Amino acid sequence: MSRLDKLLAGWTFRTATPTFEPGEVITAYVSERNGDGLTVRIGDSVIRVEDGGGAAVEDKVRLEVTSFDATNHVGTGEVVEVLGPDA
Amino acid sequence: MPEEPDIELSFRGGRLVSALPIALFIAWAIFQSGILGIGDTTGLVAGMLTGLIVGLLFVRGDWKDYADVIFAGMTRRVAATAVVAWLWAGMFAETIQVGGFVDGLVWAATVLNVGPGLFPAVTFLLAALLATGIGTGYGTAIAFTSLVFPAGLLLGANPVLLFGAILSGAVFGDNLAPVSDTTIVSAVTQDADIGGVVASRVKYAVVAATLAIAAYLVAGFGIPGVWSGMPYVDVAGEVSASVSPWGLVHLLDIAVVIALAVRGRHIIEAVSWGLLLAAAFNLTLGAANLVDVSAGSMLLFSAPQNGLTQAVEALPLLGAVVETVPAGQVGVGGSVYSGAAGFFPLIVLTLLLVAGAEVMRAGGGFDAIQELVIDRVATTVRRAETTMVVGTALVNATVTINTAAEIAIAPYVATLGKRFNINGYRRANILDANTSALGYIFPWGGGLLAGYGAMQGLVGGEATPWFTAEMLVNPASVFPYVFHGWFLVAVFLFAAWTGYGREYVSDRTSEEVSRV
Numbered sequence: 001m002s003r004l005d006k007l008l009a010g011w012t013f014r015t016a017t018p019t020f021e022p023g024e025v026i027t028a029y030v031s032e033r034n035g036d037g038l039t040v041r042i043g044d045s046v047i048r049v050e051d052g053g054g055a056a057v058e059d060k061v062r063l064e065v066t067s068f069d070a071t072n073h074v075g076t077g078e079v080v081e082v083l084g085p086d087a
Numbered sequence: 088m089p090e091e092p093d094i095e096l097s098f099r100g101g102r103l104v105s106a107l108p109i110a111l112f113i114a115w116a117i118f119q120s121g122i123l124g125i126g127d128t129t130g131l132v133a134g135m136l137t138g139l140i141v142g143l144l145f146v147r148g149d150w151k152d153y154a155d156v157i158f159a160g161m162t163r164r165v166a167a168t169a170v171v172a173w174l175w176a177g178m179f180a181e182t183i184q185v186g187g188f189v190d191g192l193v194w195a196a197t198v199l200n201v202g203p204g205l206f207p208a209v210t211f212l213l214a215a216l217l218a219t220g221i222g223t224g225y226g227t228a229i230a231f232t233s234l235v236f237p238a239g240l241l242l243g244a245n246p247v248l249l250f251g252a253i254l255s256g257a258v259f260g261d262n263l264a265p266v267s268d269t270t271i272v273s274a275v276t277q278d279a280d281i282g283g284v285v286a287s288r289v290k291y292a293v294v295a296a297t298l299a300i301a302a303y304l305v306a307g308f309g310i311p312g313v314w315s316g317m318p319y320v321d322v323a324g325e326v327s328a329s330v331s332p333w334g335l336v337h338l339l340d341i342a343v344v345i346a347l348a349v350r351g352r353h354i355i356e357a358v359s360w361g362l363l364l365a366a367a368f369n370l371t372l373g374a375a376n377l378v379d380v381s382a383g384s385m386l387l388f389s390a391p392q393n394g395l396t397q398a399v400e401a402l403p404l405l406g407a408v409v410e411t412v413p414a415g416q417v418g419v420g421g422s423v424y425s426g427a428a429g430f431f432p433l434i435v436l437t438l439l440l441v442a443g444a445e446v447m448r449a450g451g452g453f454d455a456i457q458e459l460v461i462d463r464v465a466t467t468v469r470r471a472e473t474t475m476v477v478g479t480a481l482v483n484a485t486v487t488i489n490t491a492a493e494i495a496i497a498p499y500v501a502t503l504g505k506r507f508n509i510n511g512y513r514r515a516n517i518l519d520a521n522t523s524a525l526g527y528i529f530p531w532g533g534g535l536l537a538g539y540g541a542m543q544g545l546v547g548g549e550a551t552p553w554f555t556a557e558m559l560v561n562p563a564s565v566f567p568y569v570f571h572g573w574f575l576v577a578v579f580l581f582a583a584w585t586g587y588g589r590e591y592v593s594d595r596t597s598e599e600v601s602r603v
Contacts, residue, residue: 003282003286003350006282006283006286006287007286007287009286009287009590009595010287010290010512010513010588010589010590011290011588012587012588013585013586013587013589014586014589014590014591014594015586016467016468016469016586018591018593020593026593027592027593028508028591028592028593029505029506029508029592031505031506031507031508040508041468041506041507041508042507042508042592042593043468043507043508043509043589043591044467044468044507058502058505060592086278
């Protein structure tokens with residue numbers, strides 16, 4: 001990312017409920033763990049993962065979005081890679 | 088740096104008791120600085136030490152685990168990064184100050200013939216420029232109150248408004264400067280690179296600063312009521328300061344630090360280049376008799392008088408940084424020494440505070456408070472961000488050394504923000520803006536007291552014989568006029584509610600932390 005891009009990023013009003021496309025791969029922190037499953041909140045949008053692998057709360061994961069309902073801001077996804085907690 | 092495996096601690100009285108060392112420290116800080124009005128950082132070190140010892144008494148099981156947790160906390164990378172940054176930034180700031188940089192700014196204001204109405208707004212801009220360059224709001228508050236404040240009074244500017252403008256400039260710099268201690272803490276604790284953090288916070292700082300400039304112009308040119316309600320002493324025409332413009336060359340070494348920082352160089356590298364350049368300028372300016380500065384201003388060994396030391400003093404080159412003095416005045420001095428030494432109490436306090444935070448983590452205190460906040464209060468991203476803004480502001484309003492407050496609240500901002508995948512840049516910005524602002528607004532704020540201390544130094548000073556104790560600005564009267572601080576908090580409340588500037592982790596990820 002260039003210096004100018006860094007300076008110009010985010011000069012917008014970002015929604016509380018971002019939307020995602022199926023097939024999109026995103027990086028995010030795990031918000032909650034429920035049994036084997038994970039909940040990832042991006043703002044007020046929620047992506048649920050059935051098999052969370054070894055990921056814990058606050059771990060960063062690479063996530064493939066498998067479905068997303070833009071009306072209710074809820075989707076499902078699969079963990080591609082567990083990146084782990086921040087240093 | 089390899090991290091120790093996490094140790095869990097159990098406390099008599101439950102998880103929340105693990106917060107006792109930090110809670111005792113906060114109570115100590117309120118008592119010492121809020122009630123008694125003592126802004127002594129080493130006193131806070133004693134408070135944190137006391138807190139850590141008292142906490143030990145409540146540990147169940149082996150006390151060695153508690154000791155290990157303290158060690159684990161003190162050796163965390165966040166602590167080392169802050170220590171390194173402060174030492175380098177401290178040396179740099181002090182070196183450009185002995186090089187006459189503030190004099191250069193005063194010269195510019197005088198030459199441009201800035202009148203009393205315009206003076207507060209211009210002072211805000213210049214203080215913001217200095218603070219952004221040297222990265223210390225406290226240093227700016229002290230330097231500007233010592234040098235620009237009397238200049239402003241002589242020009243007929245309103246003292247309360249002027250002091251507010253200086254503090255506003257300090258807030259701006261503390262918030263935006265890449266070498267500011269609060270900027271560094273905000274970036275390191277939220278796992279974001281400092282260059283990216285600075286670039287991303289321009290969008291908030293510019294909005295608040297634009298509003299603040301407008302407010303200083305309106306108040307400076309005297310809307311009835313604002314003007315008439317403020318104390319004012321007429322000393323215009325008493326003395327005219329003669330200052331040298333040459334210190335302005337230090338704008339070049341500040342530019343070098345900022346340019347290297349923005350290019351992503353490591354902080355040690357960026358500031359070292361700036362420091363070397365500043366030292367070269369100082370030697371040149373001093374040798375040409377343009378500024379009263381020499382090698383001895385930057386480093387000076389004051390040695391006891393004897394045959395050996397007098398021989399060393401007479402040597403070429405080495406003799407320039409050695410002088411012989413009577414036995415009572417022996418010591419080392421100069422900007423490299425005092426710039427670094429000025430941060431020693433804060434460095435020790437930070438190491439101990441990080442240790443206290445580690446105790447709280449190991450004892451489950453953070454988890455207990457987080458569960459409460461996350462389950463009950465911060466149920467949506469708007470409410471989470473608003474909680475982060477208000478929480479940071481509240482902690483900073485009570486703990487007056489703003490860097491210490493920032494370190495205490497940082498883990499909450501990180502956890503709460505990550506829960507909603509709020510980007511590291513955004514988290515660092517919420518944390519730092521409200522930390523920077525609040526430390527200069529309330530009468531017990533460390534930055535305000537630093538400036539007030541400098542103002543007390545003006546009473547009967549050699550350069551300001553006309554300045555009397557009656558002319559001191561009451562610290563409790565200045566808070567409404569720290570416009571940039573108030574606007575910055577307001578901008579973030581607005582941003583939390585509307586989503587202005589909000590970014591998610593999935594939008595972009597921040598770069599490596601140790602980059603400036």
